[in-house]
Amino acid sequence: MCITEVEKEINKRCPLIWKFDINNDQVIDSILTGKRTAILCLCETEISVKENTDYRLVYDNEKEAAIICFKKVIDITIEEITEKMAVQAGKEEKLKVEDWKNKVKECFKKLRPDFKDDTVVKFILFEIKENLVLKRLSVVKMIAEENAAIVGKINCVREIHAGFNNSIFEVNQTHIFKICTDIKKEDTFDTEANFYRENSDNETIPSLIRYDKSKKAIPYVYEILEKVEGKTLFYHWYCMREEEREQLICQLVKVIKDIHKHRKKGYDWAGMVQSRIEKKFFETENLFDSSEKQKIMGTLNLCDKILVDNYFSIIHNDLHFDNIFLDQNGRVRLIDFNDVTIAPFDYDFRFLYMMVDVPWKWANSEMESFQKKEDYKNLFLYVKKFYRELNDLKYLEERMKLYSILNDFDLLPRFPRASLKKQIMQNVEILYQQTK
Numbered sequence: 001m002c003i004t005e006v007e008k009e010i011n012k013r014c015p016l017i018w019k020f021d022i023n024n025d026q027v028i029d030s031i032l033t034g035k036r037t038a039i040l041c042l043c044e045t046e047i048s049v050k051e052n053t054d055y056r057l058v059y060d061n062e063k064e065a066a067i068i069c070f071k072k073v074i075d076i077t078i079e080e081i082t083e084k085m086a087v088q089a090g091k092e093e094k095l096k097v098e099d100w101k102n103k104v105k106e107c108f109k110k111l112r113p114d115f116k117d118d119t120v121v122k123f124i125l126f127e128i129k130e131n132l133v134l135k136r137l138s139v140v141k142m143i144a145e146e147n148a149a150i151v152g153k154i155n156c157v158r159e160i161h162a163g164f165n166n167s168i169f170e171v172n173q174t175h176i177f178k179i180c181t182d183i184k185k186e187d188t189f190d191t192e193a194n195f196y197r198e199n200s201d202n203e204t205i206p207s208l209i210r211y212d213k214s215k216k217a218i219p220y221v222y223e224i225l226e227k228v229e230g231k232t233l234f235y236h237w238y239c240m241r242e243e244e245r246e247q248l249i250c251q252l253v254k255v256i257k258d259i260h261k262h263r264k265k266g267y268d269w270a271g272m273v274q275s276r277i278e279k280k281f282f283e284t285e286n287l288f289d290s291s292e293k294q295k296i297m298g299t300l301n302l303c304d305k306i307l308v309d310n311y312f313s314i315i316h317n318d319l320h321f322d323n324i325f326l327d328q329n330g331r332v333r334l335i336d337f338n339d340v341t342i343a344p345f346d347y348d349f350r351f352l353y354m355m356v357d358v359p360w361k362w363a364n365s366e367m368e369s370f371q372k373k374e375d376y377k378n379l380f381l382y383v384k385k386f387y388r389e390l391n392d393l394k395y396l397e398e399r400m401k402l403y404s405i406l407n408d409f410d411l412l413p414r415f416p417r418a419s420l421k422k423q424i425m426q427n428v429e430i431l432y433q434q435t436k
Helices: 003-013 024-032 083-088 097-111 132-146 183-198 242-260 269-287 290-300 345-355 379-386 388-392 396-411 418-435
Strands: 038-042 053-058 064-077 120-131 157-160 166-171 175-180 208-212 221-226 312-315 324-326 332-334 341-344
Touching: 024 064, 024 120, 038 097, 064 132, 083 097, 120 132, 132 157, 132 166, 132 175, 175 183, 183 208, 183 221, 242 312, 242 332, 242 345, 242 379, 269 290, 269 396, 290 418, 312 345, 341 345, 345 379, 345 388, 345 396, 379 388, 396 418
Parallel strands: none
Antiparallel strands: 038 120, 053 064, 064 120, 157 166, 166 175, 175 221, 208 221, 312 341, 324 332
16 A cells, blocks of 8 residues: 555545644644643644544644544643643653743733633543554655665665655665655756756756655655755844855856756746636635725736736746755855756746845744844845846836735635735735726
8 A cells, every 4th residue: 555545535434624824834743753742732723622532733834744643631720730731742851831821822922912810721631543644755765776776875864844745855864755645746857857957067956866756666756956055044044144145146047047048938827827816715714804805806906907028937946045055165056956947047036035024034943033133124125236237117016915815715725814815805905906
């Protein structure tokens, strides 16, 4: 039985999904490593909370982490939690229990502003019934055995929680294994592999060491890539001087321009963007009132006007600071070309544009708190300064607003949060004024 079949069987017998509102991936990892044997949740959670019931823990990228069973559910206030219960719920050894309680209260207040000291929460003791990460690690072991001449003996493996369409592992701190676990996305692996081959002389991108779609060793398409040394820009940007940031973006633009250099055949870009937004809007229209719906539809009618003068090229298509590295020599390097595609060149900069307002959105949990809006105020200005062709686009600002709306609508069905809806409507309001 292959993993896809196993996951389908798991879904069938365990349909209840559990995700945490704050630091989801970090909390799940603490559960899998045994640092946490209990969880706390607000009573009005949308997920039913029942004893002797199985739940699937799911990472932010929708990969299943474990099957857990809720063994005991206790209604309690934070103040009533004992030292032992706090440790079970993940309190660090050196942290005083009262300090831990205050941190928990702050987290709950972010989720519910009217949360008080006497608000009742649920303290849930659980046990792990099945570690699903270990199932994926068994596949990594099979790939490593098939490619022993490349990676040698496995000394350490770390799953990287990135990407919705594949499983990614760092092996021996020297190689990256990317495994396509969605058969519908196998063509994207073909596209990515072809990109690596066509750009094999480009030292700013990882080397493709092996691409195997034979499915002989394992029932999946997979890649083995060089691991890029260094850290992502999120680890550097917040502590850089402004002139260093400017020079860094100058270097980045040169790297991106090299990828964009060959013009490609175009297609109905405006129609594609409009249809994608419409699709997600109709999936989530219950979240909007009649006035908001009118403004969204009015904004969509601007696509043909705004999305003109398109220069189509190969683009990275996932360009944010978590996919941009600085190596030991201060050289910019790019990773994750899984979404590489043909599109207008300005579309490659949509995330950098969005990072001006929400820079922490793409940061990992370790670096999220270090990302301050004031540090990013000039980011897109630097992009335009060094990629002068962007300034030739008549509706550059409006295009970026549309791309932001598209991105947020893509996320909304999975994460129907008020903050995401607010971002959508802020950009819609700006564009909607042009329809009057």
